[in-house]
Amino acid sequence: MHDDWELDPAQPKPKKKRHWFRRIAVILIVLLLPGLDQSLVVRRYLMDVETISDRVRLALITDLHSNPYGKEQQTLLDAVEQQEPDVVLLGGDIFDERMDTKAAETTLRVLGEIYPCYYVIGNHECWGTMEQFEEDMRILHDCGIEILSGETVTLTVNGQTFDLCGVDDPIAYPFPPEEGQEKRLDFAAQLKQVKAASDNGHYTVLLSHRPERFEEYVEQGFDLVLSGHAHGGQWRIPFLLNGLYAPDQGLFPKYAGGMYQSGSTTMIVSRGLARITPLVPRIYDRPELVIVDLE
Numbered sequence: 423m424h425d426d427w428e429l430d431p432a433q434p435k436p437k438k439k440r441h442w443f444r445r446i447a448v449i450l451i452v453l454l455l456p457g458l459d460q461s462l463v464v465r466r467y468l469m470d471v472e473t474i475s476d477r478v479r480l481a482l483i484t485d486l487h488s489n490p491y492g493k494e495q496q497t498l499l500d501a502v503e504q505q506e507p508d509v510v511l512l513g514g515d516i517f518d519e520r521m522d523t524k525a526a527e528t529t530l531r532v533l534g535e536i537y538p539c540y541y542v543i544g545n546h547e548c549w550g551t552m553e554q555f556e557e558d559m560r561i562l563h564d565c566g567i568e569i570l571s572g573e574t575v576t577l578t579v580n581g582q583t584f585d586l587c588g589v590d591d592p593i594a595y596p597f598p599p600e601e602g603q604e605k606r607l608d609f610a611a612q613l614k615q616v617k618a619a620s621d622n623g624h625y626t627v628l629l630s631h632r633p634e635r636f637e638e639y640v641e642q643g644f645d646l647v648l649s650g651h652a653h654g655g656q657w658r659i660p661f662l663l664n665g666l667y668a669p670d671q672g673l674f675p676k677y678a679g680g681m682y683q684s685g686s687t688t689m690i691v692s693r694g695l696a697r698i699t700p701l702v703p704r705i706y707d708r709p710e711l712v713i714v715d716l717e
Contacts, residue, residue, distance in 0.1 A: 457707075458703060461708060462501055465710045466712075467713070469646060469688065471584075471716045471717065473584075474584065477715055477716070480509050480716070482692050483692075484515065484631070484692045485516075485653060485694025485695055486526060487516075487518035488516070488517055491695075502537075511539075511648060513648060513649060513651075514541075514542050514544025514546075514651070515544035515547070515631065515650065515651065515694070515696075516544075517558045518546045519551075519554055526558075527565070533565075534565035539565075539568065540567070540575070542588040543631070544591050548594050548595070571588065571590050572590065572612030573616065584626070584627060585624045585627065587617070587628045588629045589629075590606070591631045591632065592609040592632065592635075610638070613639070625646070628648070630649055633649040633650070633677035634652075634676075636687075639687055646690070647690070648692070650691065650692045650694050653668060653693065653694050655678030655707065656705070657704070658705060664680065679691045
């Protein structure tokens with residue numbers, strides 16, 4: 423007996439394992455490629471509101487992180503224009519301390535010229551230097567964007583009246599107040615303040631960057647909460663996993679993106695617009711412009 427072995431040409435050749443590896447690789451590529459689509463999508467929600475008889479359309483823009491959207495931000499701005507919103511709500515992290523402010527400033531300048539715009543501060547506006555923070559606030563002011571910092575405004579749009587409340591991110595204004603300035607209310611105190619101011623029978627919309635505080639919003643009894651921050655959980659598996667990881671929620675976040683209901687409170691979480699920050703790619707998690715119709 424010897425170790426040499428020859429295949430009988432009359433016998434079929436054995437299948438090679440690498441054929442299976444190739445097939446699996448092809449299947450994975452086919453499944454993954456659509457998931458890497460980073461093009462902007464418009465996500466629409468309809469809220470049935472007893473006290474509103476004519477449509478009020480809100481555009482929610484969050485977590486831009488000063489990412490580019492075409493020349494002069496036209497991809498994003500055209501998408502907003504096509505939806506014809508009555509009010510634009512900016513849910514924080516439009517700026518990013520790691521990025522040039524040009525894309526953010528261009529977006530805000532155009533939106534501020536066309537629409538009533540309201541802004542709440544996110545965490546990334548607060549992660550840079552004091553000089554960066556002050557520059558971001560100056561840009562907002564110069565663009566005619568109203569910052570809601572524990573404040574409530576009563577809006578009448580198309581003859582329909584509702585209250586819009588806004589609170590700072592829990593880490594907002596990390597710098598000590600200058601001499602003569604009042605100390606700002608913390609997150610919990612701002613929530614109570616805006617709820618008290620809106621306790622007038624109007625439908626109440628709360629703009630707040632953080633979705634993981636949902637139980638606190640429910641406790642205060644807001645009708646609708648609009649939020650961002652979670653970036654859609656970054657990686658998704660359609661119909662199986664809504665998000666893998668979100669800041670301040672960790673793995674398998676409860677509030678990654680979409681609509682959530684508890685009692686009489688509804689929260690809509692935008693998956694945001696960042697697509698080059700963070701560096702981890704979005705998978706089956708397209709950046710989105712959120713449109714909410716109150717009817």
